[in-house]
Amino acid sequence: MLSCEEAWVQMSQALDGLLSAQEQAELEEHLAHCPECSSDYQALVRMEEALGDLGETPAPPELSARVMARIRAEAGTRRKARRPIPLWRGGRRWQSLAGLAACALLCVGLYYGAGLGGTERDTVTELPEAVQTQPETSADLPxxxxxxxxxxxxxxDRPAPAQAPASEPEQEPVRSVPEEASPASPNSDVSTSGESGQAVSPAAEGTRDLPEPAEADAGEPETAPPEGGETPAPAVQSAPPEGLGAGSDQALAEEPEEAAAAGETAGDQEGAMVSAAAVPPWGSGTALVLEELPEQVQGLLPAQENWTQEEDGTRWCTVTAEELKAVQAALEAAGIDTALPELPWSEPCAVVLLPEETPQQDSENP
Amino acid sequence: MAVTERELVLQAQKGDQEAFEQLVLASQDRVYTLCLRMTGDREDALDLAQETFLNAWRGLPSFQGNSSFATWVYRLASNACIDFLRRRKRRQQGESSHSLDDEETPLPEPVDPRGTPEEELERRELRRAVERGLQALPERHRQVLVMRELSGLSYQEIAAVLELDLGTVKSRIARARLALKKILIQEGNFFAPSPSKKAEETKRR
Known part of the structure; x- marks a missing residue:
C-alpha cells in the first residue's frame, strides 16, 4: 500500500507517463480510498494544465541580432588588429613634400617647445598649414x-613656438632637409627644449618620405629615428589606425610619439587623430579613423551614402563632439578601442572610413 | 535539404558565423524561456541569454560533442541563471525593475482559445497564478519545472542538462510540484473551483 507521500511521487510520474502498469494500478487503488490524495491529484492536473498553457516564451529578435553583432565585431576586431594602415595614398592634394617637411619641423619644434614627453596619444593636432605654405598655420597651432x-x-607653450616657424613655412623645409645632420639649428628656432635637435633629423628624413603622414604608429616615424629624439610628435596626429604597425615609414617624424601612444592603444582599430602634414579634407577637427564601420555605430552616424568620398576611396563625415562621444562609447562598449585623445575635442569632428583594399605605402618619395 | 545540428556545429567550429546563427535560432526560445522564468525579468533574461550564446561561441573549440549542442548550450544557460540569481540575492533583497509580476499582460497569449470568454478569462487567471507561483519557488524547483512543464524536456533530457541521474530528476520534479501546489493553495484562488469550471471538471475527471 502506498503512503500518501509515495502516492504523490507516483502521481507526479503518472502525469509524465512514466508508471508501469502495476504502479498505475497501485496508485489508482490508493486514490480510490484516499480523498485527500484524490483532490491532490486534481490539483496536480490543473497545475500541469496551466503550466503547459504558459509554454515557452519566444525569444525577442534582438537576442540573435545582438549575439551575431557581437560575434562579428569581435571577429572583425581580432582580424584587424595590428595591421598598419597607411592613411594617405598617393596623390593627395593636401600633401606635399615641402609641406610635410615644414610640418615635421614645426611639430618637432612645437613638441619640444611644449615640453611634452609624449607618452600617450598626444594627438597633437594637425600641423599647421604652414606646411602648405599658408601663413595661417600659426592660427592653427593655438x-x-x-x-x-x-x-x-x-x-x-606651443602656440608661441609655433608662431615662428609658422611664419616661415617655406624656409623651414628647405633648411631642414639638407640639414639632417644638424638637428639643432632648425629646432632651436622653434623649440625651447634642447631635445629637438634629434627630432629634426628624423623630421627631415621623415618629411622626405612623407607623402603620407601616416600611421606613424607607434610612433616611429620610421624615417625619423624616433629613437633619436623619439620625437615626441608634437602636433601631428597620426591617425594610427590599427596597428600602428610598422607601416608607417611615412610617418611624420613628429608623429612618432603620439603615434606610439596612439598606436599601442589603438590595438584593434581606428584611432586617432588625423595627422596633419596638411589639413585633410575633413578639416582640422578631431577625427576618428576607422577601417570599417561596426554595426554599433552605424545608427549613430549619417547614412553612408551621404558621406563624402575621396578619390582614393576614403569616406568621411563630420559630426559634433557629442556625436563622436556617442560613437566612441558605442565602440568601447563593444571592446573596440578608439584611441581618441582626451576632451575637449576640436570641432567639427569627423569620422573617417578608410577604403577597403590592402593598405599600401605610398611611394611618392623622392 | 535539412542540415543536421552536428553539421552546423562542425561548420561553426570552423568559424562559420551563419552556421552558428542557425544554432542560436534553433535553441533561443528554450534558452530565453529559462532565463526569463529564472530571473523574472526581461532585460536580465535578454542579457543572460546573450551571454550564454556568446560563451557558446567562444567555447565552441572545446565542445566535444558528448552531448548535443542544444543540451550543452542549455546547460550553459542554466548555470548562468543560477549564478546570476546567487549574485542578485547577495546584492539586493527586492525585486528587479522589470519584474514579470509588474506587468499586466506580460507575455503572448496562447493561441488556442478553448471555451467561452469566461473560461478564457479563468484560464488566464490560472496562468497568471502559476506564473507567480513559479517565481516564488526556490531556484532548483523552478528550474526543473520550467524545463519539464514549459519547455517539455523529457526526464532524460533534464538529467543530461543538469548532469543528474534519473531518480534524482524524478524526485526533484515531484517535490517541485508539491511546493508549487502549496504556494498556490496559500495564494487562495487557484484550487477553488469556480461555478463555470465545476461542471467541466466533473466531465473531465
Missing part, C-alpha cells in the same frame, strides 16, 4: 593646443 591630451602647460 587651436590644436587644446587638443593635446597632455596639453595643458604644454599647450600654452
Amino acid at each position: 587651436e590644436s593646443a587644446p587638443e593635446e591630451p597632455e596639453g595643458d602647460p604644454a599647450g600654452a
